[in-house]
Amino acid sequence: MTLRIGFHPIQCACAHDMSNRLINGSCSQDLALRSLGAIWHSRLLTTANRILRLYVATNKPSVKLKTLITFIIKVYSPMWFSIKCNPSCKDGTRQDGTRHVHKSIVLSRYLSDDILAIIDPVIHRNAYFGHCENVLLSMITDERPVIRELALCRILKARNSKATRTVRRFKVPQLNFEASDYTELINWTDEVTEPPVIMNISNASIAEKETPSLFFPRFPCHTQAVERCIKLVTEASTAVSGKRNRDGFIRNKFQSCTLMPHFNTKSDYKLE
Numbered sequence: 558m559t560l561r562i563g564f565h566p567i568q569c570a571c572a573h574d575m576s577n578r579l580i581n582g583s584c585s586q587d588l589a590l591r592s593l594g595a596i597w598h599s600r601l602l603t604t605a606n607r608i609l610r611l612y613v614a615t616n617k618p619s620v621k622l623k624t625l626i627t628f629i630i631k632v633y634s635p636m637w638f639s640i641k642c643n644p645s646c647k648d649g650t651r652q653d654g655t656r657h658v659h660k661s662i663v664l665s666r667y668l669s670d671d672i673l674a675i676i677d678p679v680i681h682r683n684a685y686f687g688h689c690e691n692v693l694l695s696m697i698t699d700e701r702p703v704i705r706e707l708a709l710c711r712i713l714k715a716r717n718s719k720a721t722r723t724v725r726r727f728k729v730p731q732l733n734f735e736a737s738d739y740t741e742l743i744n745w746t747d748e749v750t751e752p753p754v755i756m757n758i759s760n761a762s763i764a765e766k767e768t769p770s771l772f773f774p775r776f777p778c779h780t781q782a783v784e785r786c787i788k789l790v791t792e793a794s795t796a797v798s799g800k801r802n803r804d805g806f807i808r809n810k811f812q813s814c815t816l817m818p819h820f821n822t823k824s825d826y827k828l829e
Contacts, residue, residue: 576609576634602637605629624672632664646686646694646778654686654778655695659739662732677734686778687732687742690752696740697755697763704740709763715751716760725750 612618612626639657646654658680665676685691696708730743754776755763777786793806 576630605633631667632661635664636661644777645775646691653695655692655739655742657778658684658686659736659742662734681732682729684729684732687730688727689730689743689749692740692743694752711749712751712763713760715749
């Protein structure tokens, strides 16, 4: 298993170990006394680890604590590892952005109605991969030929519509939380726009390709990875002007990080 962007080996190992032990019911004393390291506020996995650790070390956990533990085991941990193992928005037969959204909905259906009233709005407002453009990206990389054909028809229809001649407004859609398949997440009677990453591909090329996953680059679907890219693009836009200069700034930044992946901090030095 290879974890990609945002991977923290210690926290990942703790989450995997504690989740498995709780599922198997084999929590030993060393697990209750384990040190989890420093809290990273930008990584919610550290919070989940501490809740798991608190549950293991508590003799009589409360109902609320049990509710949190059940959610972490059934929803949060499976989704975290699923996204980390499949971080691309076009993984096709594996998980991708839209499938992650649908999976999070399916896994959370065990919750009571009062808790779903809290969870569902959070899923909805973060369901950017539930947009028709991203659903189409998943459909053209689907292993089912009928789904790929359906995606092709919708892409061709979108190309012939008036929406392609204007600047489209990206709006998070209303999700169907009862969908049995990711292709049913949204209402297709609404206006459908084409994914920008395939706009330079001709109709014939899309129809003839047997391996749609080669159509477009492997963009990340992980929010943390996207936020890091946004941060870097913002830094480039602030430092230089022009598309060529911004591209050079970003490439140099990546090259610099590969040459110097670690910088010393104050904690690396001790007074004698």
